[in-house]
Amino acid sequence: MSQKNIKSVIHGYSRKKEEEQTQLVAKENNLPYINLVNYPFTGDVLEIIPNAIAKKNMVIAFNRLGNTVRVATPYPHNVGLSEVMNEIGHRKNILFEPHVCSLSSINFALTQYDKLVRRTSDTSAKAKQKSIDEFLKEIATLTDFASALGGVSITQLFESILSGALAFDATDVHFEPQSEHVRIRFRVDGELLDAASIDHGEYHLLLSRVKNLAHLKLNRQMGPQDGRFSIAVGKGQIDVRVNVLPATYGETIELRLLTAQELLSLERLGLAEGTKQAIERNIKRENGLIVITGPTGSGKTTTLYAVLSLLNKPDVKIITIEDPVEYKIAGIEQIEVDHAAGFDFSQALRAVLRQDPDVILVGEIRDKETAEIAINASLTGHLVLTTLHTNSAPATFARLIEMGVPTYLLADAISLIIAQRLVRRVCASCNGKGCPKCGNTGKKGRVVISEFLEPSIEFAELIKNKATLGEFAKVYKELGYKLLNDDLQEKIAKGLVSPTEKLG
Template identity: 40%
Template sequence: MQQAQQEFLAEVLTRHGVVPADKIEPLIATAVEKGQPITELVVATELAPEATIAQAIAAEWGLGFMKEIDVDAVPLSCAEKIPITYAKQHKLLVLSEDEARVYCAVADPLDVEAIDDVRTVFGKPVELAVTTNKTIMDAINRVWERKEHGGTTLESDAEHEADELIDILDADDDAPIIAWVNSLFSQAVRERASDIHIEPEERDVVVRFRIDGELYIARRAPKQHMSAVVARVKIMSQLNIAEKRLPQDGRITLKIAGKSVDIRVSTIPTSRGLERIVMRILQKTSVLLGLDELGFAAREYGIMDGLIKRPDGIILVTGPTGSGKTTTLYACLNRINEPTRNILTAEDPVEYELGGIHQVHVNAGIGLTFASALRAFLRQDPDVIMVGEIRDRETAEIAIQASLTGHLVLSTIHTNDSAGAVTRLVDMGVEPFLVRSSIIGILAQRLVRMLCPDCKEPYEATDYELQQLGLDERTMAWKHNRKISQRYQPHGVPYSPPGSDLKLPPIFYRPKGCEACSNKGFVGRRGIYELLVIDDEVGNLILQNADAQAIKRAAQNAGLDTLRDDGARKVIAGLTTVEEVMKAKQEDILEDI
């Protein structure tokens, strides 16, 4: 984009009150230097949302603004006349045509060359409507996904780099099975599925997606196609298509709707004579979050941020499978990832490669266990070590040795709550004094579904719901007035106990369902957390070999917020529901005293 266009767009944004003149002036030179549209810089610097910019541009040229595009109303016969690669490059979508003109949605009405091309292809004047980059790209992908059910193809090579992969929606082969598998992947990514289950039933094949922790039936297919579908997935994941008696594991790397996606594949034989496939979808956008994006309360964020910047000690993250432990560990590593630190990880498997961090995929079959990897790490001059899981005494003792010799160690362990991690280590055979001297913090976590902000419904909370969350008048007053120890109250981080400013009965929210959330009522998941810091009182209890209940009560007296407390805070904020919190909370988690 030329400098004259950049300056003109800047003038438009200023004239329409989108961005103050003193804020946008410094961006013009940057936009010209980088060749990046100034509108993108405005969004990136959070000076204005993309929709507001698009509305201003539409108003300047007297064009309509489209908040959403009904892709089901777009005739494929119109859209297909402009190749998808061209449509994506110029961010335009032909919506319809009549005898007089063709109607087109664009993100950039100044792209005169592209608009002229559309006019040439259709032989008619073009009537434009402006929308956002995100809306137009999503609409293009969804329109071509409709076509894909009838024949788009993909040839994937797991060895290719992301920028060398063919986008699944850009391919043009018409093989039915290939197209069916491709459409399955693109549908799963669009609907934010974490897993795809392809299951042979008695009469047909059932495909289920796991979305925000719940399984939903996504589609069905004739049973006679199951063998061909399995063969296609095996070819893509470089598995042995002739071997149908044994389980196999593989991996696929794809590019779907412009996003690089890794897919872990697992096949097993079933009693029906056909294989069952489960595929885990790994997207960097869902795993690689910042520490401030995980959903910590301000106080817990301050504590956790301080712990991971310590030079030594062990930080444990605990919770069941699928509770987001890997995401939390990656967020911690990214937070402290600097050229001045040597960070090594041992993982099973390595889910994503992190720049500046040296990762090892453990393989017990060749003797490369967590324990042996840890031993090798100690000879690699590490500053920070991440171990995927502490499963046995040997791994635990090497991790403790590493922490006591000046290294920060991050790992996970399977227990129900934070205090249970202490007793679990002792049960493994680790001496209590070693636990006391090495562990600096334990984070228990669960994932709860977040309510859709577009359709959630308010209602008056019941007494039973308040009781479930520990938010009756007595406990609210106790939480509000209890003494918070300095250990749990870092300087500069205000403390707001759940319910401290709550008036009974409060307003909670429940799911309804709308188009934005695919009528599920929920969009995405975030964590609820319980962060135990090993202070003197808790440390003395560990030395006395106290049980988990005694340790947790002492921590609560010092200001620990339990999983239920953090869940209550998110319910009060209208982020989730009582049912989600109670479903995530294990029965043996102590109630507030």
């Protein structure tokens, strides 16, 4: 073994012993232990304790969650630690949460000031600090957004990206590390659009910020992580669902933006008149199962919430079971499943039935057990709303039979099936010609294309005989129901939708 390798082994051994000893110190003092070597610090958190004070008192700020700031020191009985926490905590209205770290940790952390805090200051000096409002005034198109983002300081980068996404009505933001840069894309009206790019250094700080907000493990980089957080952007508050996934050039981030917008009415969704009337008929019933079906991204949840808004009255008890809760609704009890804890849809549904509800929303039927409980609930005095993944209204029967649901339950339980898709609307401002409001695409927003089915004796016979999808579809058409494509063609004829739009 070479001299260099021997030194490396000795250093590694001594470092391991140092961290083990530090863990014992933390345990003796009933304080959490943290290893900060290679920790992904951010400049805005480090700055909470200025560099000179951090060096003098050997204490570092490494993580912030709201008004709580986690700090670390090798010396938990250091008088300077108490003084720093009391003085800065009082002045900045911060609650400090002390941790114990090794001397190597604190020395590594102190080197990060020059790399991160100075960089933040330099960026602010080079580019005039913009408020979010000023930033938004500069972006009429995605090209404007990419250009304006270059003039934003690192401390405002994340909020500026979220503000831009909301300005373009994006439902999702994608951060995708490439070899030379990190690509940012927005999903707008179902289309994934290139928005901007940032360098890897900026992204490293942004990734740490997102992980902190979503309570994800900062040092975990080899597996997927899911989280959620709320953040104030501009004048509003949004909920953000987070997924982080390791990829070739670094961890990718997918953000689902859930804005606290008012629930859409059936009219604003653009539901066909026949579908709307069928919903209004069936929600007057005291029991029954209403199924909204379609592929992922077809707007099923939005339609469910629109139906709930019609049912949400003081004398009606509504409980929802969701994965996750996407929009919070006043007057409704909303429950979120937790698969990791074994609390799935079927378990939640059993518990909900003991709460004396009038209306139950089950976010999705994924298995036979959940389907059977939901169906039995609909047969015993409850109105149940749910979703299913199929491509057409008649396919719902075939899918549930395929799951193994007893046919004698199906025939009596289901009162209404709605199948739907989302297609892009013609921009109302320019009638499809292209303008700044639609990013010169001629399209702005989306509209629901739907078909519905109210089970009759013909379908009861097919269910009893476990008919095929083809047989269900044949009878559906013979009974004169309008198909998804019929609704699409009607909306094209009315000028609401471009002739180039296709059903997914």
